[in-house]
Amino acid sequence: MLRPLGNRVIIEVAQEEEKTIGGIVLASAAKEKPQTGKIVAVGEGEVLENGSTVAVPVKVGETVMFEKYAGSEVKYEGKEYLILSAKDIMAVVE
Amino acid sequence: MLRPLGNRVIIEVAQEEEKTIGGIVLASAAKEKPQTGKIVAVGEGEVLENGSTVAVPVKVGETVMFEKYAGSEVKYEGKEYLILSAKDIMAVVE
Amino acid sequence: MLRPLGNRVIIEVAQEEEKTIGGIVLASAAKEKPQTGKIVAVGEGEVLENGSTVAVPVKVGETVMFEKYAGSEVKYEGKEYLILSAKDIMAVVE
Amino acid sequence: MLRPLGNRVIIEVAQEEEKTIGGIVLASAAKEKPQTGKIVAVGEGEVLENGSTVAVPVKVGETVMFEKYAGSEVKYEGKEYLILSAKDIMAVVE
Amino acid sequence: MLRPLGNRVIIEVAQEEEKTIGGIVLASAAKEKPQTGKIVAVGEGEVLENGSTVAVPVKVGETVMFEKYAGSEVKYEGKEYLILSAKDIMAVVE
Amino acid sequence: MLRPLGNRVIIEVAQEEEKTIGGIVLASAAKEKPQTGKIVAVGEGEVLENGSTVAVPVKVGETVMFEKYAGSEVKYEGKEYLILSAKDIMAVVE
Amino acid sequence: MLRPLGNRVIIEVAQEEEKTIGGIVLASAAKEKPQTGKIVAVGEGEVLENGSTVAVPVKVGETVMFEKYAGSEVKYEGKEYLILSAKDIMAVVE
Numbered sequence: 001m002l003r004p005l006g007n008r009v010i011i012e013v014a015q016e017e018e019k020t021i022g023g024i025v026l027a028s029a030a031k032e033k034p035q036t037g038k039i040v041a042v043g044e045g046e047v048l049e050n051g052s053t054v055a056v057p058v059k060v061g062e063t064v065m066f067e068k069y070a071g072s073e074v075k076y077e078g079k080e081y082l083i084l085s086a087k088d089i090m091a092v093v094e
Numbered sequence: 095m096l097r098p099l100g101n102r103v104i105i106e107v108a109q110e111e112e113k114t115i116g117g118i119v120l121a122s123a124a125k126e127k128p129q130t131g132k133i134v135a136v137g138e139g140e141v142l143e144n145g146s147t148v149a150v151p152v153k154v155g156e157t158v159m160f161e162k163y164a165g166s167e168v169k170y171e172g173k174e175y176l177i178l179s180a181k182d183i184m185a186v187v188e
Numbered sequence: 189m190l191r192p193l194g195n196r197v198i199i200e201v202a203q204e205e206e207k208t209i210g211g212i213v214l215a216s217a218a219k220e221k222p223q224t225g226k227i228v229a230v231g232e233g234e235v236l237e238n239g240s241t242v243a244v245p246v247k248v249g250e251t252v253m254f255e256k257y258a259g260s261e262v263k264y265e266g267k268e269y270l271i272l273s274a275k276d277i278m279a280v281v282e
Numbered sequence: 283m284l285r286p287l288g289n290r291v292i293i294e295v296a297q298e299e300e301k302t303i304g305g306i307v308l309a310s311a312a313k314e315k316p317q318t319g320k321i322v323a324v325g326e327g328e329v330l331e332n333g334s335t336v337a338v339p340v341k342v343g344e345t346v347m348f349e350k351y352a353g354s355e356v357k358y359e360g361k362e363y364l365i366l367s368a369k370d371i372m373a374v375v376e
Numbered sequence: 377m378l379r380p381l382g383n384r385v386i387i388e389v390a391q392e393e394e395k396t397i398g399g400i401v402l403a404s405a406a407k408e409k410p411q412t413g414k415i416v417a418v419g420e421g422e423v424l425e426n427g428s429t430v431a432v433p434v435k436v437g438e439t440v441m442f443e444k445y446a447g448s449e450v451k452y453e454g455k456e457y458l459i460l461s462a463k464d465i466m467a468v469v470e
Numbered sequence: 471m472l473r474p475l476g477n478r479v480i481i482e483v484a485q486e487e488e489k490t491i492g493g494i495v496l497a498s499a500a501k502e503k504p505q506t507g508k509i510v511a512v513g514e515g516e517v518l519e520n521g522s523t524v525a526v527p528v529k530v531g532e533t534v535m536f537e538k539y540a541g542s543e544v545k546y547e548g549k550e551y552l553i554l555s556a557k558d559i560m561a562v563v564e
Numbered sequence: 565m566l567r568p569l570g571n572r573v574i575i576e577v578a579q580e581e582e583k584t585i586g587g588i589v590l591a592s593a594a595k596e597k598p599q600t601g602k603i604v605a606v607g608e609g610e611v612l613e614n615g616s617t618v619a620v621p622v623k624v625g626e627t628v629m630f631e632k633y634a635g636s637e638v639k640y641e642g643k644e645y646l647i648l649s650a651k652d653i654m655a656v657v658e
Contacts, residue, residue: 035168048144050143050145054145057138065168067166068166090099090102090168092097093170
């Protein structure tokens with residue numbers, strides 16, 4: 001298991017369905033980078049300069065929309081995840 | 095539904111009417127990027143370094159004018175929205 | 189009406205009179221960007237990191253001199269305004 | 283009259299005397315940008331993040347030496363002034 | 377022994393196994409930079425602006441995943457280590 | 471007299487002796503920029519964000535070593551000085 | 565003697581031994597920049613924004629490993645030293 005540190009979260013990025021036109025799969029270059037995913041782990045929060053901690057504002061299981069190109073893609077046990085700062089999460093999809 | 099985080103707001107951007115000259119629609123390149131929209135959701139506010147929270151200074155339903163090129167365009171259930179930081183809202187149109 | 193947010197102000201920029209030489213209007217490129225205008229609206233002030241608010245140091249009706257190229261030009265009900273941060277106001281013309 | 287805001291000061295820049303060699307005035311490009319001037323107005327000071335104000339450390343009438351290229355040149359009632367942040371004043375000439 | 381200062385940690389970077397295709401070792405350029413390693417030493421933590429210290433959130437012996445290209449590679453007694461800021465550790469592998 | 475403001479100091483830069491080889495003076499381009507000088511005036515210190523003042527850590531008369539290329543060269547009554555921030559003083563030569 | 569200011573330290577950089585191959589000295593370009601040295605003097609520490617001072621975390625006599633390219637090389641009484649911020653010291657070699 002991966003346990004994120006600080007205000008980081010781990011996200012299982014939603015795979016956009018292949019768009020096809022008449023059965024022809026569009027080249028990957030034509031696909032937009034996905035910006036949605038499911039939270040699979042959250043860190044303990046951010047430590048402020050006054051020493052207190054602000055909890056991460058999302059929960060495991062929530063689907064979120066995040067800033068394009070934010071975070072780092074990592075591979076763990078054969079699966080790909082995105083680790084990003086909670087600050088790069090724009091909205092929760094409810 | 096999209097629930098924005100922190101001091102973000104979600105905006106339904108006003109579509110500028112096509113400008114036409116004698117019935118000829120001007121090319122999109124000739125249109126200025128719209129800077130006005132209606133707030134459809136607001137986050138809980140910004141957490142300051144002292145741990146307190148400052149509420150977002152706009153309300154759902156208000157029409158606002160925002161900085162050009164601010165925010166991220168997202169698509170949700172077939173509609174386009176702009177998610178931006180409340181700091182990029184310049185004024186409320188009353 | 190436009191209500192500016194935070195420490196922003198809305199300014200009606202002074203139009204520089206056309207400079208003419210012997211009746212020939214100088215090309216616009218030859219005109220300096222005006223740096224003076226009248227305050228038509230002020231925001232509620234800036235929220236400091238300790239949570240308190242600092243009022244905008246200018247009042248509606250005052251004529252001010254501002255940093256060149258500061259702010260955003262917006263159009264509202266057919267008139268052009270400049271929305272800028274009170275930090276970009278250099279001096280009040282009294 | 284111009285009343286500077288915040289920690290700004292208004293300076294009447296000292297005109298360097300034309301340097302001449304055998305009566306030939308040197309081209310302006312050959313003159314160094316002057317860095318000295320007389321304070322003609324001072325702002326109320328800088329507001330710190332804790333809400334208190336720090337007074338501008340110079341007084342009207344003092345001659346100061348300032349950072350090269352600092353500030354904004356403005357014209358007011360036919361005279362040129364330099365408006366700059368008190369932080370760009372390096373020293374008082376006594 | 378190396379004793380890291382502040383919020384730094386010392387990491388023994390995991391060596392990725394050579395990938396081979398039919399016995400042919402792939403060129404090093406084809407290998408991804410490893411992002412995983414074992415903590416071998418931790419500093420005393422970060423001193424905040426209020427003077428208190430925040431402990432490093434990882435322990436010696438833990439395996440961590442860190443930001444690509446973070447830290448400094450050093451050689452000590454013939455072995456290579458990575459010294460990096462605890463802020464560049466994204467997650468603990470449990 | 472020049473009275474420096476804030477945490478600035480005024481330095482009389484040590485003139486490096488001309489290096490000569492067999493009596494031939496080396497071109498100025500070959501001389502290293504001097505980094506040592508004598509403090510001739512110090513400011514009142516730096517105002518922190520909490521409103522208190524931190525005194526400049528050097529005294530008039532001390533010889534100091536400063537960061538290369540730091541500060542502004544000024545001319546006053548025919549003599550050249552360097553005005554620099556006390557932060558750019560690396561060490562006192564005792 | 566050189567007395568470093570603030571959170572600076574003075575380091576006597578370890579000279580890497582010339583690497584030779586069969587007696588042929590490798591060109592200096594082939595040598596890695598050394599990152600290790602002995603502390604010969606430490607400053608009084610860093611003044612935080614709240615006015616308190618944080619002592620430098622290393623002592624005279626300790627051997628330290630520092631960030632590549634950090635600090636300023638100075639010459640004093642014919643010997644070369646490196647003056648650097650304590651923040652650029654990565655680890656103490658024990």
